[in-house]
Amino acid sequence: MSSLDPVLMSRVLTGLTLFVHIVLATIGVGIPVMLALAEWRGIHTGDGHYTLLARRWARGYVITVAVGVVTGTAIGLQLSLLWPTFMRVAGKAIALPLFLETFAFFVEAIFLGIYLYTWDRFKSKYTHLLLLIPVAIGASFSAIFITSMNAFMNQPQGFELVGGVFTNVNPFVAMFNPATPTKVSHVLASAYTTSAAALASIAAYSLLRGNKHTYFKKALKLTVISTFVFAVATVMIGDFSGKFLAKYQPEKLAAMEWHFETMKEAPLIYGGVLDENRDIKYALKIPYALSILAGNRPDTEVIGLNEFPEDEQPPLMIHYFFDLKVTNGVLLVAIPLLYMFRKWLPGKKAYPKWLLIGILALGPMALVAIWLGWFLAEVGRQPWILRGYMKVADAATTSPNVGWMLLLFILLYLVLSVSAIRVLTKLFRNKNAEEELAMLGLNSKGGSGQ
Amino acid sequence: MMSYELIGISVLWLFLYGYLIIASIDFGAGFFAFYARLTKQDHLINRLISRYLSPVWEITNVFFIFFYIGIVGFFPDTAYYYGSALLVPGSIAVILLAIRGSFYAFENYGSKKNIVYLFLYGATGLLIPASLSVALTLSEGGFIVKQGETVSLDYWALFTNPLSWSIVGLAIVSVLFISGSFLTFYASRAEDHSALKLMRNYALFWSTPTIILALTAFIYLGQHNERHFQNMMDLWWLLALSVAFFMIAMWLLYNGRRYGLAFICIMLQFFSAFFAYGIGQYPYILDPYITIQSSATSPSMGFALVVVFIGGLCLLIPSLILVFRLFLFDADYVKGKK
Numbered sequence: 001m002s003s004l005d006p007v008l009m010s011r012v013l014t015g016l017t018l019f020v021h022i023v024l025a026t027i028g029v030g031i032p033v034m035l036a037l038a039e040w041r042g043i044h045t046g047d048g049h050y051t052l053l054a055r056r057w058a059r060g061y062v063i064t065v066a067v068g069v070v071t072g073t074a075i076g077l078q079l080s081l082l083w084p085t086f087m088r089v090a091g092k093a094i095a096l097p098l099f100l101e102t103f104a105f106f107v108e109a110i111f112l113g114i115y116l117y118t119w120d121r122f123k124s125k126y127t128h129l130l131l132l133i134p135v136a137i138g139a140s141f142s143a144i145f146i147t148s149m150n151a152f153m154n155q156p157q158g159f160e161l162v163g164g165v166f167t168n169v170n171p172f173v174a175m176f177n178p179a180t181p182t183k184v185s186h187v188l189a190s191a192y193t194t195s196a197a198a199l200a201s202i203a204a205y206s207l208l209r210g211n212k213h214t215y216f217k218k219a220l221k222l223t224v225i226s227t228f229v230f231a232v233a234t235v236m237i238g239d240f241s242g243k244f245l246a247k248y249q250p251e252k253l254a255a256m257e258w259h260f261e262t263m264k265e266a267p268l269i270y271g272g273v274l275d276e277n278r279d280i281k282y283a284l285k286i287p288y289a290l291s292i293l294a295g296n297r298p299d300t301e302v303i304g305l306n307e308f309p310e311d312e313q314p315p316l317m318i319h320y321f322f323d324l325k326v327t328n329g330v331l332l333v334a335i336p337l338l339y340m341f342r343k344w345l346p347g348k349k350a351y352p353k354w355l356l357i358g359i360l361a362l363g364p365m366a367l368v369a370i371w372l373g374w375f376l377a378e379v380g381r382q383p384w385i386l387r388g389y390m391k392v393a394d395a396a397t398t399s400p401n402v403g404w405m406l407l408l409f410i411l412l413y414l415v416l417s418v419s420a421i422r423v424l425t426k427l428f429r430n431k432n433a434e435e436e437l438a439m440l441g442l443n444s445k446g447g448s449g450q
Numbered sequence: 451m452m453s454y455e456l457i458g459i460s461v462l463w464l465f466l467y468g469y470l471i472i473a474s475i476d477f478g479a480g481f482f483a484f485y486a487r488l489t490k491q492d493h494l495i496n497r498l499i500s501r502y503l504s505p506v507w508e509i510t511n512v513f514f515i516f517f518y519i520g521i522v523g524f525f526p527d528t529a530y531y532y533g534s535a536l537l538v539p540g541s542i543a544v545i546l547l548a549i550r551g552s553f554y555a556f557e558n559y560g561s562k563k564n565i566v567y568l569f570l571y572g573a574t575g576l577l578i579p580a581s582l583s584v585a586l587t588l589s590e591g592g593f594i595v596k597q598g599e600t601v602s603l604d605y606w607a608l609f610t611n612p613l614s615w616s617i618v619g620l621a622i623v624s625v626l627f628i629s630g631s632f633l634t635f636y637a638s639r640a641e642d643h644s645a646l647k648l649m650r651n652y653a654l655f656w657s658t659p660t661i662i663l664a665l666t667a668f669i670y671l672g673q674h675n676e677r678h679f680q681n682m683m684d685l686w687w688l689l690a691l692s693v694a695f696f697m698i699a700m701w702l703l704y705n706g707r708r709y710g711l712a713f714i715c716i717m718l719q720f721f722s723a724f725f726a727y728g729i730g731q732y733p734y735i736l737d738p739y740i741t742i743q744s745s746a747t748s749p750s751m752g753f754a755l756v757v758v759f760i761g762g763l764c765l766l767i768p769s770l771i772l773v774f775r776l777f778l779f780d781a782d783y784v785k786g787k788k
Binding site: 062063065066067069070071072073074076077078079080081082083084085087088089091092093095096098099100101102103105106107109110111112113114117118121134166167168169170171172397398399401402404405408409412416419420423 | 506508509511512514515516518519520522523524526527529530531532533534536537538540541542543544545547548549551552553554555556599600601602747748750751754755758759761762765766769770772773776777
């Protein structure tokens with residue numbers, strides 16, 4: 001075990017931790033917004049169903065936050081444990097967003113604690129709802145700061161590198177680098193989408209299991225329409241990201257699209273395979289689309305991968321990540337759209353089974369899109385850890401024990417994931433929504449709430 | 451005008467102290483909850499513990515992350531030396547923190563009454579302070595070895611040195627002592643007499659090993675790092691103050707009155723000892739490789755961090771006061787009426 005390459009092991013372990021953490025982080029950012037939406041509707045319309053919805057979501061949310069906090073702690077410490085050289089050099093430029101992130105996290109932690117334990121403590125119902133504002137702001141700002149740090153790794157600026165040491169550092173220029181706006185907005189929008197989609201999946205699952213109560217239909221409507229709105233925003237921002245890449249990281253865009261020769265009127269490649277001569281087979285070619293993606297005009301010149309030295313080219317498999325991610329993105333818009341036009345669909349049922357199955361798939365699809373998006377962004381900047389300045393191989397720890405730690409963490413994440421899923425399913429089974437509705441006297445169709 | 455690196459280290463030391471207190475309460479509570487279940491006394495204290503811990507456990511964790519990010523931010527060299535040397539103990543600490551954090555949530559919000567979850571929660575409560583205290587031992591020098599560009603940890607030196615073991619021991623018993631006395635105070639506020647009796651016994655019991663191990667660690671420190679020991683001896687009045695606060699706290703606990711004041715005395719006891727230790731270590735962060743001056747980040751970043759820190763405090767302090775008023779000093783909540 002100890003003879004294995006520490007660089008590779010460090011990469012695998014960091015990737016694994018992020019793979020687990022990103023799910024929880026995404027949910028952590030998005031769910032407070034959905035909670036606020038449901039609770040606000042509950043208070044505003046006096047409909048107790050929505051309030052119950054918020055309560056039930058909040059209960060599950062705590063579990064995901066708890067596991068999210070610990071995986072977040074893990075990645076925070078692993079930055080120094082696995083990449084000490086990187087932190088020593090780049091720490092001088094990126095400490096600010098990291099530090100800011102802890103404050104945002106602090107605010108979120110404090111107010112989430114208060115929110116969860118004060119459902120019936122305030123006279124005005126709005127006071128409790130207001131507690132969600134700092135939770136949502138804290139969560140979103142954590143994402144903003146941490147993403148700006150990642151943007152810096154893709155697009156470093158705001159310093160001079162003299163003999164391996166960062167000098168003349170300007171922390172704000174480093175933080176607000178060209179990659180920050182598109183990355184941050186894409187991360188936020190996709191987090192909101194994924195959370196709404198995951199909750200839509202839960203609602204669809206209840207309806208598929210034969211629960212006919214109007215409570216589930218309201219949940220479905222709220223979550224699916226939210227998914228639609230957020231997904232449209234995500235797709236639009238995704239388009240800006242394409243233009244950003246064309247301008248600032250052309251090698252990533254070129255590798256994503258298997259675009260080897262610099263040319264105008266570049267086609268977009270969907271699917272396909274490469275042979276050993278880098279010829280593309282069985283792919284769907286959409287003429288001009290890549291040029292339009294890169295610069296909004298069919299005659300935009302798109303830089304090809306051949307312009308870059310071979311040891312600085314990202315791996316070509318990211319093409320598949322991109323294709324799959326975009327496919328999921330399109331479905332995340334299309335399925336909610338079908339739901340919104342369900343009355344005009346052929347057939348007599350208001351909620352056809354195939355549509356519910358489609359909605360059930362929204363959550364997993366959004367999640368897969370998140371994973372693919374991060375694989376694409378991170379694998380796509382290989383071999384760099386700090387693009388243009390430091391290669392991954394020079395940044396990792398030299399400790400021979402990384403392999404063993406990798407094993408330990410694999411075990412840990414397995415135990416955590418299995419336990420979390422078990423606890424979450426048990427939580428909702430033990431106290432099912434219909435019993436709770438009955439307990440609160442909310443069984444009437446309108447559900448007046450009092 | 452203080453330099454930003456001096457502001458930085460003072461603030462971080464203050465936060466580490468904050469973490470020491472609230473994490474001790476948390477870690478100790480986990481152990482007491484488990485121990486009480488084993489000895490079938492859990493009906494006495496579990497409700498009390500979970501009422502206090504539920505709203506604040508996440509905040510505890512943030513204190514730790516805050517300290518860690520702060521030290522790496524102000525002094526990036528620490529990331530390099532400690533990061534390289536601490537891969538194994540650091541990863542183990544992370545795993546323990548992960549088990550503890552998540553199984554606390556599973557036990558409390560998920561399936562109640564799972565003894566395995568409670569065991570994991572209680573046992574990690576003692577192992578985490580032990581593993582985290584290793585970093586303090588390392589800072590004394592002699593355990594981290596640099597050969598060329600490779601930094602590594604000398605495990606043999608670490609495990610055979612009495613200093614490391616006395617620091618580990620001190621960390622564990624202090625956790626139980628701090629936690630026991632805080633929960634005594636909390637039980638007295640809740641007017642929960644049976645819990646008060648039990649917790650007071652725990653607090654009194656753990657006070658003796660705390661003071662003995664503190665002395666032991668101090669003596670071994672003298673043998674290991676003469677400079678640090680001498681600096682601390684020059685600060686003898688801080689150490690004397692620490693002992694005095696300990697005596698007052700013991701007198702109050704023993705006579706069973708003013709538990710709030712007793713806990714404040716214990717906080718001051720640890721505060722003076724902790725700062726005597728920290729000031730004595732100046733200017734080193736890692737003897738002899740990292741000093742505060744040599745490892746400081748660039749002035750512009752240092753300045754930005756100090757500004758952000760002040761802004762952040764303006765946000766944090768009111769929020770923390772709100773939490774305390776809602777959950778700690780609201781008599782009805784503590785008694786379980788809300």
